[in-house]
C-alpha cells in the first residue's frame with residue numbers, strides 16, 4: 180500500500196532541484212567555516228592588522244599617546260610659567276624659589292675679530308671632552324687644532340680630584356704634541372663646563388649640582404675654576420684658566436663671532452639649556468658694574484624648569500619612571516622631557532607598557548619573556564634609534580625593523596613598525612615643541628626684530644624632524660613681527676670659551692668693550 184503510495188508520487192523536477200541546492204549550501208557553509216577556523220588558528224595576529232594599521236584609530240594605543248600631546252594652549256600656559264620662573268630667578272628676594280636659576284655669566288660683550296693671541300680651551304660636558312688650541316690672528320682669522328678625549332665612566336662618578344687630574348693629564352699630552360709645553364708663555368685657557376654653576380666672576384664658578392650622568396664627589400658647591408687650576412699647578416704646566424663659560428654661552432659667542440645678530444645660545448644634545456642676552460635692569464641678582472653695554476648673557480639652566488612641580492600637569496607616568504630611575508631624581512624635569520639622554524628611555528618605557536597591555540608585538544608575546552634583551556633593560560633603546568626610526572618613509576620600515584631586531588624583537592610585523600614609529604614621533608615632537616616654546620619666550624622677551632639662535636647638540640644635528648617641529652610650533656608662539664634664524668655652531672662651544680678667555684686676559688676688567696649691536700659682520704676664516 181505504502182509502496183503503491185510512494186510509487187504513486189510522480190517525479191517532481193522542482194523539488195529535486197531545491198534539494199540539490201540545499202545540499203550545496205550546507206556543504207559550502209561547512210567548508211567555509213572549516214577554512215575560517217583554520218585561518219584563525221594558523222594566523223591569530225592577522226585579525227588585528229586592520230585595527231592597528233592606523234594606530235591613531237586604536238583607542239587604547241591612542242590613550243597612551245594622548246598623554247604625550249601638548250596643544251598650543253598648553254604651550255602658551257607653559258610659556259607664561261617659564262617667564263614667571265625666569266623673573267623669579269632674576270630677583271634676589273625670590274631667586275631661591277625658582278626652578279630656573281638664571282645665572283649671570285659675566286660675559287657682556289661679543290669679540291670683534293681683532294683679538295690676537297694663542298689660547299687653549301677645554302670643553303667638558305659629557306662622556307667625551309675636547310681640547311682646543313686656537314690662534315687668533317686678528318681680522319677674524321683663526322687657526323684651530325683640537326683633539327677629543329674620553330671621560331671613563333669610573334671617572335664620571337668617582338672622586339672629583341681624579342676628574343680634574345684626568346683632564347689635566349690629557350691637556351698636558353695635547354700641549355706636548357702641539358709643542359706648547361715649556362715655551363716660556365703662560366697660555367690663557369677658556370673652560371667650557373656644561374653643568375649648572377653659580378658664577379661669581381668670569382673666572383670663579385661654583386657647581387650647584389651635577390647633571391647628565393656625572394656625580395663626582397667633592398665638587399658640588401666648590402669653585403670649579405680653582406679645582407682645575409689646582410690640578411694644573413700640581414702638574415706644573417704653563418696654563419692659566421682665565422674664564423669659565425657654560426656651553427650655551429660658548430655656543431652663543433662662537434656663533435656671534437661670524438653672525439653678530441646671535442642673541443640666544445641653545446644646546447639640544449645629551450642635555451638641554453639656553454642662554455640669552457638680558458638687560459642689566461632686569462637682573463636683580465647682578466653684582467657687577469653698570470657700565471655700557473647694560474647687558475649680560477644669562478645662563479638660564481632651563482633643564483631644571485619644573486623641578487618645583489610647576490610642570491607636573493604635563494608629566495606622564497613614563498616621565499616619572501625615567502626620573503625615578505635616574506641618578507638625580509627630582510632634578511632636571513624639563514631636560515628629562517627633551518634631551519637626548521632620556522628620549523630613547525621614554526620610548527622604551529612606552530613600548531614595554533604597550534607590550535604588557537598586549538597592544539604590541541602580538542602573537543610573539545610568549546617569545547619576548549627574554550629579560551636579557553635591550554628592550555627590558557634601562558638605556559636599551561638609544562636616542563639615536565629614535566632618529567633612525569623616524570627616517571623611515573613609506574611602508575618598508577627597513578630602519579625600524581633593524582632597530583627592533585637590535586633591541587631583541589625578531590620579525591616585527593608591519594603594524595609593530597607603524598606603532599613604534601608613531602611612539603617615536605610623539606616623544607620627539609613633544610620634546611621639540613617644549614624647546615620651541617622656551618625659545619619663543621626668549622624671542623618675545625628680547626623684542627629684537629631679527630635675531631639668530633646659535634645652536635649645537637646631537638638632537639638638533641641628527642634628528643630628522645626636530646628643527647622642523649620646533650619651527651612649526653614657534654610659528655604660532657612667536658610674535659608675528661619678530662623674525663629669527665638658526666646658526667649651527669661649527670666648532671662647538673670650546674671656540675667661544677677660548678674667545679672669552681682671550682679677551683679676559685687682554686682686558687683686565689674681564690669685560691668686553693664693544694656693544695653687541697655694533698659688532699660688524701665678520702666672515703668665518705678658518
Ligand code: BGC
Nearest residue numbers: 373374375390446450451452
Ligand atoms: C646642564 C647645562 C648644560 C646643558 C647642555 C645640562 O644638563 O645643566 O649646564 O648647558 O646640560 O649641555
